[in-house]
Amino acid sequence: MACRSGLVSAIIIAAGIAVPAAHGQGVPEPTGIWQTQAGDARVKISKCGGGICGVVVSLREPTDPMTGKPQVDNKNPNPALASRPIIGLPLFSGMHPVAAGKWSGQIYNADDGGTYASSVTVASESTLKVEGCVGALCGGETWTKVGR
Template sequence: MACRTAFIIAISTALLAAPSARAQGAGEPTGVWQTQAGDARVKVSKCGGGICGVIVGLKDPIDPSTGKPQVDDKNPNPALKKRPMIGLPLFSGMQPVAPNKWSGQIYNADDGGTYASSVSVTGTDTLKVEGCVGALCGSENWTRVGR
């Protein structure tokens, strides 16, 4: 009788816990995320079996020195220096490597460099974005602002 009661309690607990995990959307990276500094919003979507990230908003969309929309002027490729920041792809080759984690490359528009990167969903509304240059790595947490 004690075994049967323990079994029923274990099953009931599992069934009650399962819907809350789904309701929170745990592990789902898709949506619109604001960078830690608050200077950009990035839309993350599924693509090619992995994820893509594209800038969809900027805190300062207009370049004060030109009065025109911000462009990718730090890019080392002269052909890309005039592309608009809004719509700029940030992630490339981001493929799943573990539950709630993707690895690939990230483009840094602040210096025009592309770096090894990983992205992890660490909470319902938190995305940890890491980038590395050789052995030197850094990370920041992005906050979900839309689905």
């Protein structure tokens, strides 16, 4: 009887572990390649540390028409970073989970060289809400999944 009791306890423990894992599977992951709302860039989101990271992997216009060279981070206020290529540029790293399907942290905006408080929320299997705030002023856009 002691053996069966141990087996029953093991099954109950295993079931308790499996339920949260199965529940977590219902929330889509943000990992994959996402196109920005304007369609001007694609960002690869991957897991990193205990959160997520996002890196620019392609641009609609990868070449700067003024220079004929690859687009660079020329709006960055740090002169040491202003010549780094946009493709490969980390937009966010270490965004941490704050709720099911939602991560929070900082996001870099290459359009103006600013870093903002931000959140990323999985709206569906194919859409992601990316929001950023400066003080009380917030804005956001919807990104569309284009690949894994």
